[in-house]
Amino acid sequence: MTLDEVARVAGVSRATVSRVVNGVATVDEGIRRTVERAVTTTGYLPNRAARSLVTRRAGSIALVLPEQSRMMGDPFFVQIVSGVTSVVRSSGVHLVLMMAGSDTNEHVLADLRQGRLDGVILIYTHFDDPLPAALVEARLPVVMSGRPDRPLSISYVDVNQIAGTAMVAEHLVTRGCQRIATISGPADSTAGQDRLTGFLDAMFAHGRRDVVVVEGDFTREGGAAAMERLLLQAPDLDGVFIASDLMAHGALSVLRRHGRRVPEDIAVVGFDDSSVAVACDPPLTTIRQPVEDMAAEMARLLLRQIERSDVPTSSVVFEPTLIVRGSA
């Protein structure tokens, strides 16, 4: 089925069929109906390649995820994908998935230049990843998750880490914890940095300068290892903020193994409210970031940027919520 055939059936020109198909307003109502009938009887579907060739729009965007190792066991994957999908689906735009790897950056750039991709959503990019800056410089549509590590005029979506960590501090202090520590995220990630400084600042505001800090890496195993070190370093610990739920899950099993009761002996608060939070024993008190909404917003920002290249970059910061469960 091509435009020509439909035109023949409807007894009009190709151009008219094209107008009807694309919903151009200036078409006679009667003709429109005739054409629409012809479209349904022929079962016509426009060829995307032909359309792309002239419109210079691929009709697809990429979602670039961190390499497999960093994504393994990460419970956000599904939420991110469904958030983006929910937005993209209605506009008929395809979501192409890429996992970061040695040659991913070049691929992305090439695909964008080949007109195979209209824009990109970058998830948890590496510190010092040159891709964001390269895209910005080439004026290619891009949105990233989390603020860029260096000042850069790029659109991004983030959660208010300061507000989130302040809630944690408040909760722990109000609970009466005396000896408080934190297992931070990796220092070479913006989320890791922001959650650490945010928590420390908030504790300081509460008059607590003696917070013990141990660095983790956002993985379950890393969380477990960090908790072991923490127990050695501060045996009298009675409250801990762990910068990700996944790490908290690992830490919790270490605590159990050491016979420390949660929350009676030690109060534990996580961050993320990912699916592992409820899988924890006891269920984890944590800070929820609305990941799905955030992902949807990234898609919206990107689509807008693709639509009109003159829109200024914008960042939207979501407010987190404290979810109180059994662990603190």
Place this chain on the structure above:
Amino acid sequence: MTLDEVARVAGVSRATVSRVVNGVATVDEGIRRTVERAVTTTGYLPNRAARSLVTRRAGSIALVLPEQSRMMGDPFFVQIVSGVTSVVRSSGVHLVLMMAGSDTNEHVLADLRQGRLDGVILIYTHFDDPLPAALVEARLPVVMSGRPDRPLSISYVDVNQIAGTAMVAEHLVTRGCQRIATISGPADSTAGQDRLTGFLDAMFAHGRRDVVVVEGDFTREGGAAAMERLLLQAPDLDGVFIASDLMAHGALSVLRRHGRRVPEDIAVVGFDDSSVAVACDPPLTTIRQPVEDMAAEMARLLLRQIERSDVPTSSVVFEPTLIVRGSA
């Protein structure tokens, strides 16, 4: 940068440049070099839409995942994606992600017909989903995960469920368990069916006809609920096969709450060896299915099918392995 410009720079015709770019063998070595130089100096990248228009290849395949609810908390997502990606990446084919929803089937069909997609990989399709049959009938390239629920000439990749469940039965019996039960998957899934009948048959072969069966739904909560029922129904239980690791994780916390020690009082074996297996306490003895390899194989089968439409459908069944950890 178009072919024309490169041709002008190299002083040859468009056709020749096209041949060089596409690696056609019958090109003079000298000219090839000249053209290659021209390509790099101009930074030429072929326009995909134009190419697709004439080759009638979209250069992308879709990965259709179950709706979000069934995917939530499922640890296979990342493995499936990276398995497929690893194969697809080298061939430059794009992986388009879709989550099943009310209108997904029509979208998939339309995209295939519009030449926007070359083929489809279907993950965990619903029982009675009309899509597989529709695709087969339309002779469109498709590969699914797990055997089709009804006889259908379709390519698929599966794990040898019979062999896997036989290993579980063997392990439990050898361990000396007397009172054995199973928490099955949903009866309206082939994996659920196969693991149940496989396990029952194997137990029967060991002379055990008295296996208690409780139906689960492959979710963590479903596993927990099923274990509660099981404890009521068979309080003297000392061994249980749980048809998925995720359910086993839920079941384990129920067991802990009831003061049943694992594996001392009750031996627990799961199935999948997904990331939750090691997150269990104690770590879960389970059956590993090589999900990533299986996903890669699906991609390979699909690509082959796209390449030449005359290849017969084929199914490849992977052998599972028993992974012994702390729970049994």
Place this chain on the structure above:
DNA sequence: ATGAAAGCGCTAACAG
């Protein structure tokens, strides 16, 4: 409001 015609950038016969 509609049609004719000119491409979009590429591949693939077909000559030469």
Place this chain on the structure above:
DNA sequence: CTGTTAGCGCTTTCAT
């Protein structure tokens, strides 16, 4: 082995 030519199916001026 290389060049010429004819489209692939669509959108979009530009006339009418």
